[in-house]
């Protein structure tokens with residue numbers, strides 16, 4: 228939290244790591260966590276751990292503990308409180324109510340298939356997951372009729388607005404926003420909404436996370452705007468660590484978790500040293516601790532030197 232001293236507001240940018248407890252953290256998650264920790268702790272800033280556990284079908288109870296244990300085994304620490312999103316449903320409901328009463332959201336009855344088909348229709352310039360606005364202007368009678376078939380998700384009226392952020396590593400990122408989902412049709416608050424509400428509630432001022440979420444920052448900035456939330460965080464989207472073929476790391480690739488690596492006889496310290504070596508923070512094979520990394524980490528030097536492309540782990544490293 229910001230610390231107030233006599234008349235001066237000394238800003239200590241709060242950082243965080245926010246995993247979903249759906250499985251063991253893989254090496255890529257662990258490296259992102261190390262970087263998020265380094266960005267915060269090298270400035271002696273608070274660092275928070277938050278479990279993003281709203282997708283209850285995917286959450287596994289044991290992984291709150293395995294994930295925290297693995298982070299601690301690498302030498303990372305964090306400040307209290309550690310929160311779980313499932314304990315804060317009221318926050319998201321309040322935010323959704325505010326969007327609803329300002330008429331900034333609308334119910335969407337489309338199935339995934341309908342969206343796919345509408346988005347790829349020949350008269351549409353948007354491809355892929357881009358929502359074409361099918362339900363944006365339904366009247367009350369049409370809504371009532373469609374709600375008989377399926378429950379509605381809620382989408383924010385983004386209306387194709389172009390939103391940009393400046394990322395510390397990637398530079399300017401700007402995209403045209405489609406009307407994205409802020410509440411899923413089972414009533415669960417959607418990822419972008421929950422992240423923004425929590426980051427604001429926890430005064431998070433710097434978001435360090437994987438580069439796959441870079442464009443999410445634009446969607447999230449729109450929600451900061453619409454909900455009039457502060458502080459607006461600074462973004463650092465760090466390179467991903469992927470399998471040799473460019474796929475996200477997963478169990479099927481072999482020894483991807485700290486647990487797996489230990490079973491092959493590696494210590495947590497060796498895994499940390501390896502992760503650090505892949506982003507130029509240690510020499511290959513050089514033993515290193517988190518305390519040494521923190522002393523060595525310099526965000527400006529890192530920005531100048533880090534390879535922005537994903538780190539591909541060779542098959543023979545994992546299998």
Ligand SMILES: [Zn+2]
Pocket residue numbers: 334335336337360361362363
């Ligand atoms: Zn729709």
